[in-house]
Amino acid sequence: MAKRAPSSWSVRAYLRRLATGDVVAHMVTLIFAASIVLIATLLVFQLWNNSAASRQQFGWGFWTTQTWDPVFEHFGALPFIYGTLVTSVLALIIAVPLGLAAAIFLAELSPRVISDKVAFLIDLLAAVPSVIYGLLGIFVVVPLMRTTIGPALKDAFGFLPLFSGPNYGVGFLTAGIILSIMVVPFIISVSREILLTVPREQREAALALGATRWESTWKVVIPWARTGITGSIFLALARALGETMAVTMVIGNDPKIRDSLFAPGYTIAAVIANEFTEATGKLYLSALIELGLVLFLLTFILNGMARLLILATETDRGRAS
Amino acid sequence: MRIVKVLGMLAALLMFGTAATAADGQVLLNAAGATFPYPIYSKWFNDYHQMHSAVQINYQSIGSGGGIQQLKTGTVDFGASDMPLNDKLLGMFNQKILQFPTVLGAVVPTYNIPGVSAELKFTPQMLADIYLGKVTKWNDKEITSANPGVQLPGNDIVVIHRSDGSGTTFVWTDYLSKVSPAWKSQVGSNTSVNWPVGLGGKGNEGVAGLVKQTPNSVGYVELIYAIQSHMGYGLVENSAGKFIKASLASVTDAASGAAAKMQKDIRISITNAPGLQTYPICSFTYLLIPSKIADSTKRDVIKTFLRWMLTSGQDMVESLNYARLPKAVVAIEMKQLAQVQ
Amino acid sequence: MKGFRLIWRKSVNMVMLTLTGVAAFAVVSVLFLILGYLVYYGGRSLNWNFFTQLPKPVGETGGGMANAIVGSAKLLFLAAVIGLPIGLLGGVYLAEFGGKTFGFVVRYTTDLLNGVPSIIMGIFAYSLVVVPMRHFSTLAGGVALGIMTIPISLRSTEEFLRAVPVSLREGAMALGSNRWKTIATVVLPAARGGIITGMLLALARVAGETAPLLFTAFGNQFWSPGWNQPISSLPVVIYTYAISPYDDWHRQAWAAGLVLLGLVFVTNIVVRTFLMRGTSYERS
Numbered sequence: 010m011a012k013r014a015p016s017s018w019s020v021r022a023y024l025r026r027l028a029t030g031d032v033v034a035h036m037v038t039l040i041f042a043a044s045i046v047l048i049a050t051l052l053v054f055q056l057w058n059n060s061a062a063s064r065q066q067f068g069w070g071f072w073t074t075q076t077w078d079p080v081f082e083h084f085g086a087l088p089f090i091y092g093t094l095v096t097s098v099l100a101l102i103i104a105v106p107l108g109l110a111a112a113i114f115l116a117e118l119s120p121r122v123i124s125d126k127v128a129f130l131i132d133l134l135a136a137v138p139s140v141i142y143g144l145l146g147i148f149v150v151v152p153l154m155r156t157t158i159g160p161a162l163k164d165a166f167g168f169l170p171l172f173s174g175p176n177y178g179v180g181f182l183t184a185g186i187i188l189s190i191m192v193v194p195f196i197i198s199v200s201r202e203i204l205l206t207v208p209r210e211q212r213e214a215a216l217a218l219g220a221t222r223w224e225s226t227w228k229v230v231i232p233w234a235r236t237g238i239t240g241s242i243f244l245a246l247a248r249a250l251g252e253t254m255a256v257t258m259v260i261g262n263d264p265k266i267r268d269s270l271f272a273p274g275y276t277i278a279a280v281i282a283n284e285f286t287e288a289t290g291k292l293y294l295s296a297l298i299e300l301g302l303v304l305f306l307l308t309f310i311l312n313g314m315a316r317l318l319i320l321a322t323e324t325d326r327g328r329a330s
Numbered sequence: 331m332r333i334v335k336v337l338g339m340l341a342a343l344l345m346f347g348t349a350a351t352a353a354d355g356q357v358l359l360n361a362a363g364a365t366f367p368y369p370i371y372s373k374w375f376n377d378y379h380q381m382h383s384a385v386q387i388n389y390q391s392i393g394s395g396g397g398i399q400q401l402k403t404g405t406v407d408f409g410a411s412d413m414p415l416n417d418k419l420l421g422m423f424n425q426k427i428l429q430f431p432t433v434l435g436a437v438v439p440t441y442n443i444p445g446v447s448a449e450l451k452f453t454p455q456m457l458a459d460i461y462l463g464k465v466t467k468w469n470d471k472e473i474t475s476a477n478p479g480v481q482l483p484g485n486d487i488v489v490i491h492r493s494d495g496s497g498t499t500f501v502w503t504d505y506l507s508k509v510s511p512a513w514k515s516q517v518g519s520n521t522s523v524n525w526p527v528g529l530g531g532k533g534n535e536g537v538a539g540l541v542k543q544t545p546n547s548v549g550y551v552e553l554i555y556a557i558q559s560h561m562g563y564g565l566v567e568n569s570a571g572k573f574i575k576a577s578l579a580s581v582t583d584a585a586s587g588a589a590a591k592m593q594k595d596i597r598i599s600i601t602n603a604p605g606l607q608t609y610p611i612c613s614f615t616y617l618l619i620p621s622k623i624a625d626s627t628k629r630d631v632i633k634t635f636l637r638w639m640l641t642s643g644q645d646m647v648e649s650l651n652y653a654r655l656p657k658a659v660v661a662i663e664m665k666q667l668a669q670v671q
Numbered sequence: 672m673k674g675f676r677l678i679w680r681k682s683v684n685m686v687m688l689t690l691t692g693v694a695a696f697a698v699v700s701v702l703f704l705i706l707g708y709l710v711y712y713g714g715r716s717l718n719w720n721f722f723t724q725l726p727k728p729v730g731e732t733g734g735g736m737a738n739a740i741v742g743s744a745k746l747l748f749l750a751a752v753i754g755l756p757i758g759l760l761g762g763v764y765l766a767e768f769g770g771k772t773f774g775f776v777v778r779y780t781t782d783l784l785n786g787v788p789s790i791i792m793g794i795f796a797y798s799l800v801v802v803p804m805r806h807f808s809t810l811a812g813g814v815a816l817g818i819m820t821i822p823i824s825l826r827s828t829e830e831f832l833r834a835v836p837v838s839l840r841e842g843a844m845a846l847g848s849n850r851w852k853t854i855a856t857v858v859l860p861a862a863r864g865g866i867i868t869g870m871l872l873a874l875a876r877v878a879g880e881t882a883p884l885l886f887t888a889f890g891n892q893f894w895s896p897g898w899n900q901p902i903s904s905l906p907v908v909i910y911t912y913a914i915s916p917y918d919d920w921h922r923q924a925w926a927a928g929l930v931l932l933g934l935v936f937v938t939n940i941v942v943r944t945f946l947m948r949g950t951s952y953e954r955s
Contacts, residue, residue: 034851038764041757042777045825048818049780052787052795059798079495080520110694118688119695127699129943134702136939137932138879140906144913144928145708148921151543175486178544179529190701197698221684251788253882254910262493262530273529278790278882283532285794286362286886287395287495287521289402289422301791312786340752358900360807362889372728372892379893388901390890404805531914538916558730559916650730 053305060299062291071299077264077280079288084296086303088264092181092274093304096256097249099185099270100192105242107189108196115197116204117212117226128201135194143258146187151178151259154186159271174269179261182270187255192245199241203234203322240318247311251304253278277304357631362390363397363410365534366498366552367433367615370650371410374643378635385631393533395495395521401427401618407628409618412497413521414597426621428670429596430636430663431614433644434585434653436576437501438563438611440556441548442541443468445483450564451476451573454602454610457566458510460487460548462517463527468546476567483546490540490549493530495521501613502550505601550611553581554651568610569602580609581653588614589658596662614655621669633670640664706932713929716922726892726908732919736927738894742809742903743878743931746888749813749898750877754820755870761821762828762866767854785822792819793883801887807901812888816880820873827869831862868942875938879931881906905931 063071067084074085111131115124155178162182166172207230215225231238261273262283277300288294368391375387389410392400397409402423414429439452456472459465465472469482492499503519517523529544531537534551538559541549553576556563565573574580584603592598602610619636623629640663644654655663724735761781765774796815801807835858843853859866889901890911905927912924 030852031850034854035764035768038760038768039773041760042764042769042773044757045761045777045784045821046780048821049784051799052784052791055795055798056791076524078524079522080518080524107694107698110691111698114688114691114695118691127695130699130702132943133936133939134698134705136875136879136935137705138881138906138935140879140881140909140913141705141709141928141932144909144924145705147543147913148712149708155545175488177488177529179540193698221680223684223687224680227687247786251786251790253788253790254906257532258910258914262532263525263528275530278788281790281794282882282885283493283530284395284495284522285797286392287397287399289395289399289419289495298794301794304788305791308786308788309783312782316782356896358896360889360901369729375892376728386893388891388893390892390901403802405801405807533914535911535915535917539914542916554730555916561916 056298056302056305060295060302063295063299066292067296067299071296072303075266079284079290079293082290082292084292086277086300088266089275089277089280089300090303091266092260092264093250093276093278093307095181095270095274096184096188096260096276097246099181100188100249101242101246103186103189104193104196104245108193108241108245109200109238111193112197112200112204113226113231116201117222117230124201128198131194131197135198137191139191139252139254142187142191142255146183146255146259150183150187154178154180154183170268171270174267174271176271177261177273179259179273180269180271181260181274184256184260184274184276185270187259188249188252191252191255192249195245195248196241199244199319200234200238203237203241203319204230206322207233234322236318237322240315240322243311243315243318247308247315250311251278251308252276253282257282277301356384356386357627359385359387359407359628359631360390360405361387361397361408361410362392362400362406363618364394364412364497364615365391366394366412366435366437366496366501366613367410367652368534369552369554369558370433370647370652373646373650374639377646378638385635387635391533391535393492393494393521394497394500397618398495398521401620407623408620408632410615411521411618412613412615413500414599414614414616415618416597428619428621428666429616430619430666431592431596431616431655431659432639433647433655434581434600434612434614436553436581436609436612437498437505437550438553438556438576439548439566440538440541440551440559440561440563442545442561443483443485444545446480447562448477448480449562449575450480451567452564453567454506454509458506458513461489461491461506461526461528462510462513463489485546488544488547489525489528490531490537490544490547491525491528492522492533492537494532494536496533497521497613497615498534498550498552499523501601501611504599505611508602557651566610568608569604570606570608572606574607574609576609576611578648578651578653580607581612582656583608584610584612585614585653585656585659589656589662592659592662596659596666612653619670622671629670633667636667636670637664706936709925709929709932712922712925713927716926717929721923721926725894726903730917734919734923736903736905736908736923738891739903739905739908739927740930742888742891742895743905745809745895745898745902746812746816746884746904747874747878749809750816750820751870751874753813753817754873755817755824758821758824758870758873759828759866762825762832763854763859765825765829766832767850767858781822781825784818788882789815789819789880790882790885793886796883796887804899806899807887807889808899809888809895809902810898812884812902812904813898815883815887816877819877819880819883820870823873823876824866824869827872828862828866831865831869832858834865835861871938871942875935875942879906879935881910 071086075087076083076085159176162172211229212225215229256276257279263273264275281297288297371389375389394411394413397411400406401409453476469484500521507514507519531540534555537549538551538555541547542559565575567573583605584600588598588600600612640660720733721735723737727734792815796811800811800814843857884904884907891901891903895902909924909927912920
């Protein structure tokens, strides 16, 4: 007798399976999942496409030109890249030691109950919208910077070019401080979780060898969690780079590169927010979108690296324990 | 069953949201543009809605640059700009745009100097030098010599300008270009320029807000912003050499010779206008109306509003320190109204 | 010598540990400072007018934010309708049906979307919705916000679906149920708490977003009927009022900030306390 094809191949069998709804369910959920990929692809495509005019006009020079002149249509990204990087790095300089210290306290020292409750409060801090930080920035931090913090820094470090020049209240430093408050919750919550996953044996081994609590933390636990913590820093950096509202409300909106932290500056996100609705002319608009593309790429790379690092910690943990 | 109930609720909500669509006869217009006339525009559109409840004109003050751009992309029904559109800009539109002056306003140098309550006098040169970054302290010789008797501190001047595309910037830089060759060659005049120094605020509101919050600052805003924010603003020396404070009278004077010129071209710059009592930094501000409006209901509403604006609306402007349009200009505009089809 | 070294190490230990405690305390106190300022300045300005009046023309007092509050509600509703189903069903796909490579692709692009700065989302929604429609609209704002809810709701759906014990699934299938019935009637309800948590947290997150609304929903001085007119929203009004020079607007901005933060916090607290027990995972 001739071999018959397996019954699962027949149309009737397929229709039967269809009727059970499983295939439909699979299809439907697949379509929804695929739509996410579609959206992301569309996003990148739009960014790339709509910045074409500017990319063709300025080429790589876009990244190194300092002028931003809508009148003569000379556009350069350097002041914005500078401002974005300066404020974000400043934010990290403040937030990383602060956040790491707090995470150590929560993971190593405090009783689990307090640690959980405090972690909850820190999550609330992470939920505060950006515009609220901006509101507090304008009415609380800027006057504080102008009347107290600025003069104090000038008295102590005024001889450095970093702290030279007039202190307006708004500027790189204020933006950096507010950004640091915004990213510190992320560093704390991710680092805390990573520290909590470090095996107890490591700490106990260090303590057994006579180390103090601090030494065991600093010399054993932290290096163990090093990759994950770096991941959390990258995550925080990515978040800082993209912050718009809080920054534009306190940075002074001046597209210039200056060495003083008291000077006003501009970031990529802030200039897009301020000038997008009024960019007359194809080149102007596409220059702004090219800036958006730059920002997108920066955050994309950082987020990717962060995920890899955090993933690496987790797989390390799996292998070691 | 629960799912059915939830879905039913969602459907009801959705219907509620959509059923709250424009009721029959309701006309919703969207407009955007200049912040310079926003105080009077917001009053006009609000009062007009009170009088004609079916008409809602939603005006967003995002700056003249924004008004021009959004009109170009067609996302608003009409725009507003203090800078009249020159032929090059008009060419960028794919339809003819008519420009209707609405009010006259003044741009004043407003300042916030702790301890100084006197009204400062500014010469054109002083203003240019401050904004060029050449004069950096309040007790600079240039400033003190024009203001004898005023105790000015030795603090750094915090210069404040616009961060967005602004007709007010155009008026300010147009004036500075006329009175300072250095300014004209180095910076020029437009809605958005490459500022040598200073902080940027968004909109007239943002500049006024920054000046109010920042000691030792100076900024340029439309007159009513300085008044409503209770901030001091200075006198400016006009072309006749007299220091004039912006007021209804001094602003109206600036437009006195304009009507004749506007017969030929309604676009005009009245900065540094001649006249003994004229305030030198004044400007008309324009509504940008497309000449062809497809939707006949919208067109009729816009035309009716414009007619109202040119007649009863003008009665409201002086309470906010804007000057009325000269009668001759109103006549020109009424004629131009016929071109909106 | 040895004794000194020990004392040194012990003091370093003491100092460092205290410093970490101080750091934690400092961060937590920032939270209370924020709340304190908002309650103080915002509380004073909350009044009946604030909730019921439309904005008044510049310079006149007594205006309110009724349209901004309703506007935010409408935008969130739209964001939920657009983004949450994608997050939910996408999460179901990843947890129940997902193939290895495609699943990886979906997860990766979701993370990518999550990291996109919100202003870029605004640009995206502008070119996708506003330009073709030639209209700023609630829809455009809803699309921008909706896309932003996808990553959070998807990840929580997937995580909580995976956490449902296999025994539950097997039990249902042993009783003769097929795949999708099992998911719909057994697995999803079991993970219900975590999934709803993720959805509500996603909504709370986008409720405060301003940047994507700047050129999608734009702004409206009046009520915004339907879905294709510009619409006012709390965060945008807070921004506009905060940078203005008018004291009355500043007061309203504080009040609006209090309302917004209050809603966000209440949602977070209620959701995390009652619906979700376990580690917090909403990291970015």
